Amino acid sequence: MSTDIGVWIAAFLTLCIFSFLYKDNPFYKFAEHLFVGVSVGYGIVLTIHQGIIPFAWQPLKNSITGEAPLWRFFVTLIPVGVGFLFFSRLMPRYSWLIRYPIAILIGMGAGFAIPRAMETSIFEQMNGTLRPFGVINSLSAGEIIGAVLMLIGVVCTLTYFFFSVEHKGIVGGISKLGIIFLMIGFGSAFGNTVMGRVSLLIQRVDFLLGDWLGIVG
Amino acid sequence: MIQRFRDVGLPIGLALCWIILFSASTAWGQPAPPTHVEAVDTPNDTGNSITVRWQISPDDKAGAGVDGKMNVVGYHILRSDDPAGPFQLLQEVAGGITEFRDDDGMAGSPAYYYRVRAVDGAGETADSETVGPVKATSEWFHTGKVYILIAVLLYSAILVYCIYHARRGREFFVRRIAGLEAVDEAIGRATEMGRPILYTLGLGGISNIATIASLNILGEVAKRTAEYETPLRVPCYDPIVMNVVREVVRSSYSDAGRPDAYSEDNVFFITDSQFAYAAAVDGIMIREKPAAIFYQGHFYAESLILAETGNSVGAIQIAGTDSDAQLPFFITACDYTLIGEELFAASAYLSREPLIMGSLKGQDYGKALVLAALLVGTVLEIFGVHWVSTFFQAAS
Numbered sequence: 001m002s003t004d005i006g007v008w009i010a011a012f013l014t015l016c017i018f019s020f021l022y023k024d025n026p027f028y029k030f031a032e033h034l035f036v037g038v039s040v041g042y043g044i045v046l047t048i049h050q051g052i053i054p055f056a057w058q059p060l061k062n063s064i065t066g067e068a069p070l071w072r073f074f075v076t077l078i079p080v081g082v083g084f085l086f087f088s089r090l091m092p093r094y095s096w097l098i099r100y101p102i103a104i105l106i107g108m109g110a111g112f113a114i115p116r117a118m119e120t121s122i123f124e125q126m127n128g129t130l131r132p133f134g135v136i137n138s139l140s141a142g143e144i145i146g147a148v149l150m151l152i153g154v155v156c157t158l159t160y161f162f163f164s165v166e167h168k169g170i171v172g173g174i175s176k177l178g179i180i181f182l183m184i185g186f187g188s189a190f191g192n193t194v195m196g197r198v199s200l201l202i203q204r205v206d207f208l209l210g211d212w213l214g215i216v217g
Numbered sequence: 218m219i220q221r222f223r224d225v226g227l228p229i230g231l232a233l234c235w236i237i238l239f240s241a242s243t244a245w246g247q248p249a250p251p252t253h254v255e256a257v258d259t260p261n262d263t264g265n266s267i268t269v270r271w272q273i274s275p276d277d278k279a280g281a282g283v284d285g286k287m288n289v290v291g292y293h294i295l296r297s298d299d300p301a302g303p304f305q306l307l308q309e310v311a312g313g314i315t316e317f318r319d320d321d322g323m324a325g326s327p328a329y330y331y332r333v334r335a336v337d338g339a340g341e342t343a344d345s346e347t348v349g350p351v352k353a354t355s356e357w358f359h360t361g362k363v364y365i366l367i368a369v370l371l372y373s374a375i376l377v378y379c380i381y382h383a384r385r386g387r388e389f390f391v392r393r394i395a396g397l398e399a400v401d402e403a404i405g406r407a408t409e410m411g412r413p414i415l416y417t418l419g420l421g422g423i424s425n426i427a428t429i430a431s432l433n434i435l436g437e438v439a440k441r442t443a444e445y446e447t448p449l450r451v452p453c454y455d456p457i458v459m460n461v462v463r464e465v466v467r468s469s470y471s472d473a474g475r476p477d478a479y480s481e482d483n484v485f486f487i488t489d490s491q492f493a494y495a496a497a498v499d500g501i502m503i504r505e506k507p508a509a510i511f512y513q514g515h516f517y518a519e520s521l522i523l524a525e526t527g528n529s530v531g532a533i534q535i536a537g538t539d540s541d542a543q544l545p546f547f548i549t550a551c552d553y554t555l556i557g558e559e560l561f562a563a564s565a566y567l568s569r570e571p572l573i574m575g576s577l578k579g580q581d582y583g584k585a586l587v588l589a590a591l592l593v594g595t596v597l598e599i600f601g602v603h604w605v606s607t608f609f610q611a612a613s
Contacts, residue, residue: 017496020499023503024500024503024504028500029500030498032493032499032500034499035490035492035493035496035497036487036488036490036494036496036497037494039490039493040488040489040493041492042490043488043489043490047576060254076409079447080327086457086460089460091465093421098460098464099464100459102423102457102461102464105423105424106423106424106429106456106461108424109423109424109425109426109429110424110426110429112424113424113426114269114369115365115366115369116361117426118365118368118369118372119362121586122368123364123368123609124609125366125593126452126587126590126591126609126611127606127609129591129595130591130594130595130598130605130609131339131598132604132612133594133598133601134598134601134606135484136599137596139414150593151530151591154591155588155591155592158584158587158588159588161557161559161584162295162392162579162581162584162585163391163392163562163565163576163577163581164389164390164391164392164577164581165390165392165567165581166390166392167392171523182556185541186541186544186545186548187545189541189542189544189545190545191544192547193542197518199523205585
C-alpha cells in the first residue's frame, strides 16, 4: 500500500467520482466542486500567464520603457481596448458595446475557419478520392474495389446532405445508401473509441490496485 | 637462346606506394563540403523563418551511388549577421538531410549569412561557401492558397445569388429533418412536466463553426421556451461563448415578447476544463432532472458521459455535432441526432427565414458543384486527363 499522501488523495477522488455510478451523493458532489474550482483557478492563472502578460502587459510595458517602439503601444491598445468592451456588460447602460468584440470574434473565427474547412474537408478529400483513378492501371483488384467503394460512398453520403431536394425516387435511394455508409463508418469509429475508453478504465484500475493498494505489480 | 628479363618490381612498388598514399590522404583528410547551398526567406509565412537548403556532401553516408568516402555523418548549420563571421552553430542535423528551417529569433532580426558544415565520423569538418544575406519577411498573400480563394469566391457568389432570390420572395424547399421536428415536442414535454430544458454548446470556442451554428439553433429554442415560459439552462464551457449566449437568449426573449422572463443566471460559465465541465453538467442533470436536453456544437470525449447521464434521468435528448468521432455516441444514447451538416441546416429549418433558406439553397448548389467535379474528375482520371485532380492537388 502506498505511503504517498498524493496517491491517497488521487485514489480517494477517483473513488468519489466513480461513486456517481451508484447515484449522486456527497462524495461525488465534493469531488465535482473541487474539480471545477481547481480547474477554474488553474484556468485563470493560465490566462494571466499565457494571455494577458505576453500579449497585453509585456508589449505595453516594453513600449513605455523604450524596449519597443512607441507605435507598438498604440497598436497593442487596439485589441486591449476591444477586449475591455467585454466588461461593458457590467454597466447596463453601455452593455450594447459588447456586440462589437463579439462581432469581431465571430467574423474573425468564420474567416479563419472557412478557408481551412474548404482546404481540409473539400480539396484534400477530393484529391484523395480522385487520385487512385489516375493510376488505376497499376492498382491491384483489391485497391480498385476500395477506390470504387470510396467514390460510391462519397457520392451517396453527399447526396444524403442535400436539403433542398426531397429524398424520394433515385435521390431517396442514393441517400439511403449514403446513410448506410455513414452508419458503417460510425460503427467502426464507435468500436475504436470504446477500446480507447476501456484502456482508460484499465489505467485507472491499475492505479488503484497498483500505485495505491500495491496488489498488482 | 637469349632470354630477356624485365624487372617489373619497381613500377609495381611505386604504384602500390601511390595507392597507399592516396588512400591515406583521402581517409584522413577533410570531407568534401556540401554543395549548392542556398538560403531563402521561407515563402508564404509570417516572416518567422529562413530556409537553408543544400546538396549533400559527396562523402555523405546517405549518398548511395555517389563516389566518395561515405564518412560524413551530419551537418552543422552556422549563422552570422556578418559575412566575415564569426559564425555561430545554430543546429546539428543528421547526414542525408538537405533542408533546415531557421526560426530562431527572427522577429525584428537583421539579415543573416549561413554556412553548412559537413562533419565526418572522425570529427573532421568542411564548410560550404557563405550564402546570404537573407532577411525573414512576412508575405501578405499565401500564393499556395489561390485555388482556395477561387473556390471560396465561387461559393460566395452562389450564396449571394441564392440569398438575393430569397429576398425577392422566392420560396425554397427544405426536406424533413427528424431531429428538428422533435424540437417542439421536446420543449412541449418540458413545459408539461414543469421541468427545465438544458442546452449545452459543447467545447467549441466562438470561432468554431459548430458553435456558431449552435447559437442559431439556441436562438430559435430560446424563442419557444420564452413563449412557453419554460426555464432554459445553458451551462457554458467558454466565457466568451457565455457572453454571446446571453446576448442571443436575451434577444430571443425580446423577440418573443417576453424580455421580463429572461434571467441572466440561467446562462452561466462553469469551467474551461473538459472533464470538470462534464462532471458539473452531469451533476446539474442529476439534480435538476431536465425534461429535454440539447447537445448542439462541437464535442470531444465527454459526449458519451453527458449523453448517458441525460439518458439515465429520462430526458428527451437531441444532439447535433460536426465531430464525427462523437456522432456514434450521440446516435447511441440520444433520441435524435443531427449529423454533421444537418446541424448547419438546422437554423434555416427552424426559423424558415428567407435569408437563411437562401443560404441553405446556396450550400446545396455548392455540394452539387463538388459532386459534379468528382464525377467528371473520375472519368477524366481514368482516361489519363488530370485537370481536376491537379486543381485539387495544387490547393491541398
